[in-house]
Amino acid sequence: MADEVVKLKVTIDGIPVDVAPGTTILNAARQIGGDIVPPAMCYYSKLEGSGGKCRTCLVKVSKGSEKDPRPMPKLVASCRTTVMDGMEVQNITSPEVIEARKGVVEILLINHPLDCPICDQAGECKLQDLGYEHGAEGTRYEFERRTFERIDLGDKIQLHMNRCILCYRCVYVANQLTEEREHGILNRGDHSEISTHIEKALDHDFIGNVIDVCPVGALTDRTFRFKNRVWFTKPIDAHRDCPTCSGKVTLWYKGEEVLRVTGRKDEFGEVEDFICNTCRFETKNTSDWVLEHPTVVEKESVIGANHYKQFDPPAVIKEDADLQLANVAQLHRTERLK
Amino acid sequence: MQSLTNRKKVIEQKPMNIWERMYLPAIAKGLAITIRHFFKKIPTVKYPEEIRPYSKNFRGQHSLKRDEQGRERCTACGLCALSCPAEAITMTAVERQRGEEHLYREEKYAAVYEINMLRCIFCGLCEEACPKEAIYLDGPHVTAEFLRKDFIYGKDKLVEPKFDITKLNVNG
Numbered sequence: 001m002a003d004e005v006v007k008l009k010v011t012i013d014g015i016p017v018d019v020a021p022g023t024t025i026l027n028a029a030r031q032i033g034g035d036i037v038p039p040a041m042c043y044y045s046k047l048e049g050s051g052g053k054c055r056t057c058l059v060k061v062s063k064g065s066e067k068d069p070r071p072m073p074k075l076v077a078s079c080r081t082t083v084m085d086g087m088e089v090q091n092i093t094s095p096e097v098i099e100a101r102k103g104v105v106e107i108l109l110i111n112h113p114l115d116c117p118i119c120d121q122a123g124e125c126k127l128q129d130l131g132y133e134h135g136a137e138g139t140r141y142e143f144e145r146r147t148f149e150r151i152d153l154g155d156k157i158q159l160h161m162n163r164c165i166l167c168y169r170c171v172y173v174a175n176q177l178t179e180e181r182e183h184g185i186l187n188r189g190d191h192s193e194i195s196t197h198i199e200k201a202l203d204h205d206f207i208g209n210v211i212d213v214c215p216v217g218a219l220t221d222r223t224f225r226f227k228n229r230v231w232f233t234k235p236i237d238a239h240r241d242c243p244t245c246s247g248k249v250t251l252w253y254k255g256e257e258v259l260r261v262t263g264r265k266d267e268f269g270e271v272e273d274f275i276c277n278t279c280r281f282e283t284k285n286t287s288d289w290v291l292e293h294p295t296v297v298e299k300e301s302v303i304g305a306n307h308y309k310q311f312d313p314p315a316v317i318k319e320d321a322d323l324q325l326a327n328v329a330q331l332h333r334t335e336r337l338k
Numbered sequence: 339m340q341s342l343t344n345r346k347k348v349i350e351q352k353p354m355n356i357w358e359r360m361y362l363p364a365i366a367k368g369l370a371i372t373i374r375h376f377f378k379k380i381p382t383v384k385y386p387e388e389i390r391p392y393s394k395n396f397r398g399q400h401s402l403k404r405d406e407q408g409r410e411r412c413t414a415c416g417l418c419a420l421s422c423p424a425e426a427i428t429m430t431a432v433e434r435q436r437g438e439e440h441l442y443r444e445e446k447y448a449a450v451y452e453i454n455m456l457r458c459i460f461c462g463l464c465e466e467a468c469p470k471e472a473i474y475l476d477g478p479h480v481t482a483e484f485l486r487k488d489f490i491y492g493k494d495k496l497v498e499p500k501f502d503i504t505k506l507n508v509n510g
Binding site for chain 2: 115116117118122225226227228229231232302305
């Protein structure tokens, strides 16, 4: 009996899919892919126990299961609801879900400062995408937003509590990847904040991953701080022999220089492998890495803007002796006019 | 062949007679036209001493604005450079230090901000993209230069001068 594979049939926005029992609606939708995947701010498939906090993945279950076809009374969080056989789910086909999601985005943005022009995450920020797709143009919130001072968690990571949406992903990273967690949520409810007690530095080998899992710009790379905007850098997949981690990363180039190293992110913004701090912060030379190919960037993404498809930019006249010889007159003139 | 329009004229060229071959009446006629123009209103304008009225939406040289406290508005977000179809804008962002709050409005500012005026097509997309209302194309024409490098305008040329009300009173 045990090796017999039971598959449950679910229909999401009219698209049927067979999934294993225990799969959540969100993961079933991800198996289909495309537009019908609910957005998720807090759920992270590589982190156990994540999800259920941000409520952006709300969907409508219009038919509970084959045995009990009654719809679920309320919208459910798709990252926490497991599928039943014959379940019918509505995501983008339900105006109710779209409306509810708009409300969720508005609530997420209540305390979020609109400092995208300053924030290093802008351009690859999930909340930015979400606000753009589902949010309203203006806020109705009239009160003062809560503000915090910036905190340096060690010399590599910076915490902007203003921008945090309390998804708890970084807490799970610290719990599950490192031996002892030094940071967490302090206080309760509206007052809760990510913090380390007495601003203790985080120095575990894998703690840098909190930067990658953070859906907003609350945890950012101090070595990349204000270096450049994400969309001016060019991502290239690379790998290296790393004794502690898989060594598979994305290098973010500006010209010849590696400005930043991150894990490789898939279409849902989740890293494929967690990388160690040495890979992330210490090895920022092209000579440390074996380059593979340019990272595939989504067509709609701003990161792909102003990038030319050539992997290797053609050699400038100045660096090529043959071209230099062929363009003596021109070079001479340029030098004279300088 | 039937002509497509009725505007076709057949020109006959007769040999000129003696009066015409002297060219004197033709010269007198030409001079009359020339002399008549001495007394007409001159349509040209002596730029730059005299400037014609400009359209309200004229787009000239860029200026980087300051806010009401005289701080630079630009935060080096890079949206102008991103939107620029001619790729004329580059910038380098720097974090504002403690004690510089009176100079820069935001936490981050542009230490280097350069526009290549030879590349710029004055389309105004940077102005539209700017979330901080920091850049406007409200200046005059970009002047001619002899060297290409002089067309790369840095912050020294772009940032608008500080508005000092005390100086205004002294002069006024």
